[in-house]
Amino acid sequence: MNVEEGEIHGLLGPNGAGKTTLVKVLSTVLLPTSGTASVLGFDVVRDTNRVRQMIGVVLGGDRGVYWRLTGRENLEYWSALYKVPARTAKRRVTELLRMVGLADRADHLVEGYSRGMKQRLHLARGLVGDPQVLFLDEPTSGMDPVAALEFRRLVTDLRAQGKTILLTTHDMAEAEAVCDRVTLIDRGKILAVETPNSLGRMVAQFERIDFQGGTDDLLQILASVPGVASAKLMPDGRHRVELESESASRQVLEVLVSAGVSAINTSRPSLEEVYLHVIGNRTE
Structure with missing residues:
Protein backbone atom coordinates (compact mmCIF):
# COMPACT_ATOMS: atom_id res chain seq x y z
CA MET A 1 0.00 0.00 0.00
CA SER A 198 -12.48 3.50 -10.64
CA LEU A 199 -13.70 1.27 -7.83
CA GLY A 200 -17.19 1.64 -9.23
CA ARG A 201 -16.09 -0.39 -12.23
CA MET A 202 -15.62 -3.40 -9.98
CA VAL A 203 -19.42 -3.55 -9.88
CA ALA A 204 -20.26 -2.13 -13.29
CA GLN A 205 -17.51 -1.34 -15.76
CA PHE A 206 -19.13 1.86 -16.96
CA GLU A 207 -22.28 3.81 -16.16
CA ARG A 208 -25.76 2.42 -15.75
CA ILE A 209 -29.10 3.81 -16.86
CA ASP A 210 -32.30 3.53 -14.81
CA PHE A 211 -35.74 4.33 -16.18
CA GLN A 212 -39.43 3.95 -15.38
CA GLY A 213 -41.93 2.39 -17.75
CA GLY A 214 -41.26 0.37 -20.85
CA THR A 215 -42.02 -3.24 -21.75
CA ASP A 216 -40.28 -6.60 -21.85
CA ASP A 217 -39.81 -6.08 -25.57
CA LEU A 218 -37.97 -2.82 -24.85
CA LEU A 219 -35.65 -4.61 -22.43
CA GLN A 220 -34.87 -7.20 -25.10
CA ILE A 221 -34.07 -4.45 -27.59
CA LEU A 222 -31.80 -2.72 -25.09
CA ALA A 223 -30.04 -5.97 -24.21
CA SER A 224 -29.15 -6.43 -27.88
CA VAL A 225 -27.41 -3.05 -28.14
CA PRO A 226 -23.62 -3.53 -28.51
CA GLY A 227 -21.88 -2.60 -25.28
CA VAL A 228 -24.84 -3.38 -22.99
CA ALA A 229 -23.95 -5.85 -20.23
CA SER A 230 -27.51 -6.37 -18.98
CA ALA A 231 -31.03 -4.96 -19.11
CA LYS A 232 -33.33 -6.02 -16.28
CA LEU A 233 -36.30 -5.21 -14.07
CA MET A 234 -35.30 -4.19 -10.53
CA PRO A 235 -37.25 -5.24 -7.38
CA ASP A 236 -38.53 -1.67 -6.89
CA GLY A 237 -40.08 -1.57 -10.37
CA ARG A 238 -37.33 0.38 -12.11
CA HIS A 239 -35.60 -0.90 -15.21
CA ARG A 240 -31.81 -0.89 -15.24
CA VAL A 241 -29.36 -1.07 -18.12
CA GLU A 242 -25.73 -1.73 -17.19
CA LEU A 243 -23.10 -0.83 -19.74
CA GLU A 244 -19.70 -2.32 -20.46
CA SER A 245 -18.79 0.25 -23.09
CA GLU A 246 -18.88 4.05 -22.93
CA SER A 247 -20.06 4.20 -26.55
CA ALA A 248 -23.27 2.29 -25.73
CA SER A 249 -24.70 5.09 -23.60
CA ARG A 250 -25.81 7.32 -26.47
CA GLN A 251 -27.47 4.48 -28.39
CA VAL A 252 -29.36 3.28 -25.29
CA LEU A 253 -30.63 6.80 -24.61
CA GLU A 254 -31.76 7.14 -28.23
CA VAL A 255 -33.74 3.86 -27.96
CA LEU A 256 -35.39 5.02 -24.73
CA VAL A 257 -36.34 8.43 -26.09
CA SER A 258 -37.74 6.84 -29.28
CA ALA A 259 -39.86 4.54 -27.07
CA GLY A 260 -41.34 7.55 -25.27
CA VAL A 261 -39.50 6.97 -21.98
CA SER A 262 -38.79 10.26 -20.20
CA ALA A 263 -37.95 9.32 -16.59
CA ILE A 264 -34.30 8.43 -17.20
CA ASN A 265 -31.39 8.60 -14.79
CA THR A 266 -27.74 7.80 -15.48
CA SER A 267 -25.27 7.02 -12.68
CA ARG A 268 -22.22 5.06 -11.61
CA PRO A 269 -22.12 2.65 -8.66
CA SER A 270 -21.62 4.39 -5.32
CA LEU A 271 -18.64 3.58 -3.15
CA GLU A 272 -21.02 1.94 -0.68
CA GLU A 273 -22.17 -0.52 -3.36
CA VAL A 274 -18.57 -1.32 -4.22
CA TYR A 275 -17.75 -1.81 -0.54
CA LEU A 276 -20.59 -4.30 -0.09
CA HIS A 277 -19.80 -6.01 -3.39
CA VAL A 278 -16.12 -6.53 -2.55
CA ILE A 279 -16.27 -7.13 1.20
CA GLY A 280 -19.85 -8.28 1.59
CA ASN A 281 -22.06 -8.21 4.64
CA ARG A 282 -19.98 -10.71 6.58
CA THR A 283 -21.15 -11.48 10.09
CA GLU A 284 -18.67 -14.15 11.11
Whole structure:
Protein backbone atom coordinates (compact mmCIF):
# COMPACT_ATOMS: atom_id res chain seq x y z
CA MET A 1 0.00 0.00 0.00
CA ASN A 2 1.34 3.42 -0.94
CA VAL A 3 -0.10 6.86 -0.15
CA GLU A 4 0.96 9.58 -2.57
CA GLU A 5 2.25 12.92 -1.33
CA GLY A 6 -0.45 15.59 -1.15
CA GLU A 7 -3.46 13.27 -1.42
CA ILE A 8 -6.33 12.36 0.86
CA HIS A 9 -6.28 8.58 1.03
CA GLY A 10 -9.26 6.75 2.50
CA LEU A 11 -8.92 3.47 4.39
CA LEU A 12 -12.18 1.51 4.33
CA GLY A 13 -13.15 -1.76 5.93
CA PRO A 14 -15.51 -3.39 8.43
CA ASN A 15 -14.88 -3.47 12.17
CA GLY A 16 -11.81 -5.57 12.88
CA ALA A 17 -10.38 -5.10 9.39
CA GLY A 18 -7.21 -3.48 10.74
CA LYS A 19 -7.78 0.20 9.95
CA THR A 20 -6.96 1.63 13.37
CA THR A 21 -4.15 -0.87 13.84
CA LEU A 22 -2.53 0.34 10.62
CA VAL A 23 -2.84 3.97 11.70
CA LYS A 24 -1.24 3.14 15.06
CA VAL A 25 1.63 1.30 13.36
CA LEU A 26 2.27 4.17 10.93
CA SER A 27 2.14 6.71 13.75
CA THR A 28 4.62 4.61 15.82
CA VAL A 29 2.11 3.87 18.58
CA LEU A 30 2.24 0.11 17.88
CA LEU A 31 5.16 -2.01 16.73
CA PRO A 32 4.43 -4.13 13.64
CA THR A 33 4.67 -7.88 14.17
CA SER A 34 5.91 -8.42 10.62
CA GLY A 35 6.59 -6.54 7.41
CA THR A 36 7.84 -2.98 7.03
CA ALA A 37 6.26 0.47 7.00
CA SER A 38 7.71 3.90 6.37
CA VAL A 39 6.55 7.51 6.44
CA LEU A 40 8.27 9.97 4.09
CA GLY A 41 11.03 7.42 3.64
CA PHE A 42 11.67 6.84 7.35
CA ASP A 43 11.10 3.40 8.85
CA VAL A 44 8.52 3.45 11.64
CA VAL A 45 10.65 1.11 13.79
CA ARG A 46 14.22 2.27 13.14
CA ASP A 47 13.46 5.98 12.69
CA THR A 48 10.68 6.45 15.24
CA ASN A 49 11.70 9.94 16.36
CA ARG A 50 12.06 11.25 12.80
CA VAL A 51 8.61 9.91 11.91
CA ARG A 52 7.03 11.51 14.97
CA GLN A 53 8.50 14.89 14.03
CA MET A 54 6.67 14.85 10.69
CA ILE A 55 3.22 13.51 11.55
CA GLY A 56 0.04 14.54 13.30
CA VAL A 57 -2.49 12.06 14.67
CA VAL A 58 -6.20 12.63 15.30
CA LEU A 59 -7.75 9.61 17.01
CA GLY A 60 -10.79 11.54 18.24
CA GLY A 61 -13.13 10.48 21.00
CA ASP A 62 -12.99 11.90 24.50
CA ARG A 63 -9.27 11.31 25.01
CA GLY A 64 -6.46 13.55 23.89
CA VAL A 65 -7.92 16.88 25.02
CA TYR A 66 -8.40 18.13 28.56
CA TRP A 67 -11.96 19.06 29.45
CA ARG A 68 -11.03 21.26 32.41
CA LEU A 69 -8.87 23.47 30.20
CA THR A 70 -9.99 25.92 27.54
CA GLY A 71 -9.45 25.20 23.87
CA ARG A 72 -6.60 27.70 23.82
CA GLU A 73 -4.97 26.22 26.92
CA ASN A 74 -5.14 22.74 25.38
CA LEU A 75 -3.29 23.87 22.27
CA GLU A 76 -0.74 25.86 24.27
CA TYR A 77 -0.04 22.75 26.33
CA TRP A 78 0.47 20.59 23.25
CA SER A 79 2.65 23.30 21.69
CA ALA A 80 4.91 23.10 24.74
CA LEU A 81 5.13 19.32 24.37
CA TYR A 82 6.15 19.83 20.73
CA LYS A 83 8.74 22.37 21.96
CA VAL A 84 7.31 25.14 19.80
CA PRO A 85 8.90 28.47 20.88
CA ALA A 86 6.49 30.47 23.07
CA ARG A 87 6.14 33.43 20.70
CA THR A 88 5.58 31.16 17.71
CA ALA A 89 3.17 28.99 19.71
CA LYS A 90 0.95 31.93 20.63
CA ARG A 91 0.55 32.94 17.00
CA ARG A 92 0.16 29.34 15.83
CA VAL A 93 -2.53 28.54 18.41
CA THR A 94 -4.54 31.61 17.41
CA GLU A 95 -4.27 30.65 13.71
CA LEU A 96 -5.35 27.06 14.38
CA LEU A 97 -8.36 28.09 16.47
CA ARG A 98 -9.46 30.42 13.69
CA MET A 99 -8.89 27.78 11.01
CA VAL A 100 -11.05 25.17 12.76
CA GLY A 101 -13.78 27.67 13.59
CA LEU A 102 -13.21 27.83 17.35
CA ALA A 103 -11.89 31.39 17.66
CA ASP A 104 -15.06 32.58 19.41
CA ARG A 105 -14.93 29.67 21.89
CA ALA A 106 -11.17 29.60 22.36
CA ASP A 107 -11.34 30.68 26.00
CA HIS A 108 -14.28 28.45 26.99
CA LEU A 109 -13.76 25.19 28.86
CA VAL A 110 -13.72 22.15 26.58
CA GLU A 111 -16.27 20.39 28.79
CA GLY A 112 -18.86 22.77 27.32
CA TYR A 113 -17.96 21.98 23.71
CA SER A 114 -20.24 19.98 21.42
CA ARG A 115 -19.02 16.72 19.86
CA GLY A 116 -18.19 18.51 16.62
CA MET A 117 -16.29 21.27 18.42
CA LYS A 118 -14.23 18.73 20.35
CA GLN A 119 -13.37 16.94 17.13
CA ARG A 120 -12.27 20.22 15.54
CA LEU A 121 -10.09 20.85 18.58
CA HIS A 122 -8.61 17.36 18.07
CA LEU A 123 -7.77 18.37 14.50
CA ALA A 124 -6.14 21.61 15.66
CA ARG A 125 -4.13 19.63 18.22
CA GLY A 126 -2.93 17.29 15.47
CA LEU A 127 -1.72 20.31 13.49
CA VAL A 128 0.20 22.00 16.32
CA GLY A 129 3.53 20.66 15.06
CA ASP A 130 2.74 21.66 11.43
CA PRO A 131 3.01 18.03 10.24
CA GLN A 132 3.55 16.97 6.65
CA VAL A 133 1.42 13.85 7.14
CA LEU A 134 -1.85 13.69 9.07
CA PHE A 135 -3.60 10.54 10.27
CA LEU A 136 -7.36 10.84 10.92
CA ASP A 137 -9.11 7.86 12.52
CA GLU A 138 -12.91 7.98 12.06
CA PRO A 139 -12.81 11.80 12.29
CA THR A 140 -16.55 12.45 11.90
CA SER A 141 -17.85 9.55 13.99
CA GLY A 142 -20.74 10.75 16.15
CA MET A 143 -21.01 14.15 14.49
CA ASP A 144 -24.28 15.57 13.23
CA PRO A 145 -24.47 16.01 9.42
CA VAL A 146 -23.75 19.76 9.48
CA ALA A 147 -20.69 19.36 11.72
CA ALA A 148 -19.43 16.46 9.59
CA LEU A 149 -19.77 18.52 6.41
CA GLU A 150 -17.80 21.38 7.95
CA PHE A 151 -15.10 18.98 9.14
CA ARG A 152 -14.75 17.54 5.64
CA ARG A 153 -14.28 21.07 4.30
CA LEU A 154 -11.44 21.57 6.77
CA VAL A 155 -9.81 18.34 5.61
CA THR A 156 -9.95 19.32 1.93
CA ASP A 157 -8.52 22.74 2.83
CA LEU A 158 -5.56 20.97 4.45
CA ARG A 159 -4.94 19.04 1.23
CA ALA A 160 -4.86 22.37 -0.61
CA GLN A 161 -2.12 23.44 1.83
CA GLY A 162 -0.02 20.45 0.76
CA LYS A 163 -0.76 18.07 3.63
CA THR A 164 -0.85 14.32 3.00
CA ILE A 165 -3.81 12.73 4.80
CA LEU A 166 -4.66 9.11 5.61
CA LEU A 167 -8.27 8.88 6.75
CA THR A 168 -10.11 5.86 8.11
CA THR A 169 -13.88 5.87 7.90
CA HIS A 170 -17.04 3.77 7.82
CA ASP A 171 -18.85 6.55 5.96
CA MET A 172 -18.92 5.72 2.26
CA ALA A 173 -20.28 9.16 1.33
CA GLU A 174 -17.43 10.78 3.23
CA ALA A 175 -14.79 8.74 1.42
CA GLU A 176 -16.42 9.42 -1.92
CA ALA A 177 -16.62 13.16 -1.22
CA VAL A 178 -13.09 13.87 0.01
CA CYS A 179 -10.72 11.04 -0.95
CA ASP A 180 -8.46 11.05 -4.00
CA ARG A 181 -7.95 7.30 -3.63
CA VAL A 182 -9.31 4.62 -1.32
CA THR A 183 -7.98 1.31 -0.07
CA LEU A 184 -10.43 -1.44 0.83
CA ILE A 185 -9.11 -3.80 3.51
CA ASP A 186 -10.59 -6.78 5.29
CA ARG A 187 -8.97 -8.97 7.95
CA GLY A 188 -5.67 -7.18 7.49
CA LYS A 189 -5.50 -7.76 3.73
CA ILE A 190 -5.74 -5.19 0.94
CA LEU A 191 -8.55 -5.96 -1.49
CA ALA A 192 -8.33 -2.92 -3.77
CA VAL A 193 -6.59 0.45 -4.12
CA GLU A 194 -8.30 2.79 -6.57
CA THR A 195 -9.94 6.18 -7.03
CA PRO A 196 -13.59 6.14 -5.89
CA ASN A 197 -14.76 6.32 -9.52
CA SER A 198 -12.48 3.50 -10.64
CA LEU A 199 -13.70 1.27 -7.83
CA GLY A 200 -17.19 1.64 -9.23
CA ARG A 201 -16.09 -0.39 -12.23
CA MET A 202 -15.62 -3.40 -9.98
CA VAL A 203 -19.42 -3.55 -9.88
CA ALA A 204 -20.26 -2.13 -13.29
CA GLN A 205 -17.51 -1.34 -15.76
CA PHE A 206 -19.13 1.86 -16.96
CA GLU A 207 -22.28 3.81 -16.16
CA ARG A 208 -25.76 2.42 -15.75
CA ILE A 209 -29.10 3.81 -16.86
CA ASP A 210 -32.30 3.53 -14.81
CA PHE A 211 -35.74 4.33 -16.18
CA GLN A 212 -39.43 3.95 -15.38
CA GLY A 213 -41.93 2.39 -17.75
CA GLY A 214 -41.26 0.37 -20.85
CA THR A 215 -42.02 -3.24 -21.75
CA ASP A 216 -40.28 -6.60 -21.85
CA ASP A 217 -39.81 -6.08 -25.57
CA LEU A 218 -37.97 -2.82 -24.85
CA LEU A 219 -35.65 -4.61 -22.43
CA GLN A 220 -34.87 -7.20 -25.10
CA ILE A 221 -34.07 -4.45 -27.59
CA LEU A 222 -31.80 -2.72 -25.09
CA ALA A 223 -30.04 -5.97 -24.21
CA SER A 224 -29.15 -6.43 -27.88
CA VAL A 225 -27.41 -3.05 -28.14
CA PRO A 226 -23.62 -3.53 -28.51
CA GLY A 227 -21.88 -2.60 -25.28
CA VAL A 228 -24.84 -3.38 -22.99
CA ALA A 229 -23.95 -5.85 -20.23
CA SER A 230 -27.51 -6.37 -18.98
CA ALA A 231 -31.03 -4.96 -19.11
CA LYS A 232 -33.33 -6.02 -16.28
CA LEU A 233 -36.30 -5.21 -14.07
CA MET A 234 -35.30 -4.19 -10.53
CA PRO A 235 -37.25 -5.24 -7.38
CA ASP A 236 -38.53 -1.67 -6.89
CA GLY A 237 -40.08 -1.57 -10.37
CA ARG A 238 -37.33 0.38 -12.11
CA HIS A 239 -35.60 -0.90 -15.21
CA ARG A 240 -31.81 -0.89 -15.24
CA VAL A 241 -29.36 -1.07 -18.12
CA GLU A 242 -25.73 -1.73 -17.19
CA LEU A 243 -23.10 -0.83 -19.74
CA GLU A 244 -19.70 -2.32 -20.46
CA SER A 245 -18.79 0.25 -23.09
CA GLU A 246 -18.88 4.05 -22.93
CA SER A 247 -20.06 4.20 -26.55
CA ALA A 248 -23.27 2.29 -25.73
CA SER A 249 -24.70 5.09 -23.60
CA ARG A 250 -25.81 7.32 -26.47
CA GLN A 251 -27.47 4.48 -28.39
CA VAL A 252 -29.36 3.28 -25.29
CA LEU A 253 -30.63 6.80 -24.61
CA GLU A 254 -31.76 7.14 -28.23
CA VAL A 255 -33.74 3.86 -27.96
CA LEU A 256 -35.39 5.02 -24.73
CA VAL A 257 -36.34 8.43 -26.09
CA SER A 258 -37.74 6.84 -29.28
CA ALA A 259 -39.86 4.54 -27.07
CA GLY A 260 -41.34 7.55 -25.27
CA VAL A 261 -39.50 6.97 -21.98
CA SER A 262 -38.79 10.26 -20.20
CA ALA A 263 -37.95 9.32 -16.59
CA ILE A 264 -34.30 8.43 -17.20
CA ASN A 265 -31.39 8.60 -14.79
CA THR A 266 -27.74 7.80 -15.48
CA SER A 267 -25.27 7.02 -12.68
CA ARG A 268 -22.22 5.06 -11.61
CA PRO A 269 -22.12 2.65 -8.66
CA SER A 270 -21.62 4.39 -5.32
CA LEU A 271 -18.64 3.58 -3.15
CA GLU A 272 -21.02 1.94 -0.68
CA GLU A 273 -22.17 -0.52 -3.36
CA VAL A 274 -18.57 -1.32 -4.22
CA TYR A 275 -17.75 -1.81 -0.54
CA LEU A 276 -20.59 -4.30 -0.09
CA HIS A 277 -19.80 -6.01 -3.39
CA VAL A 278 -16.12 -6.53 -2.55
CA ILE A 279 -16.27 -7.13 1.20
CA GLY A 280 -19.85 -8.28 1.59
CA ASN A 281 -22.06 -8.21 4.64
CA ARG A 282 -19.98 -10.71 6.58
CA THR A 283 -21.15 -11.48 10.09
CA GLU A 284 -18.67 -14.15 11.11
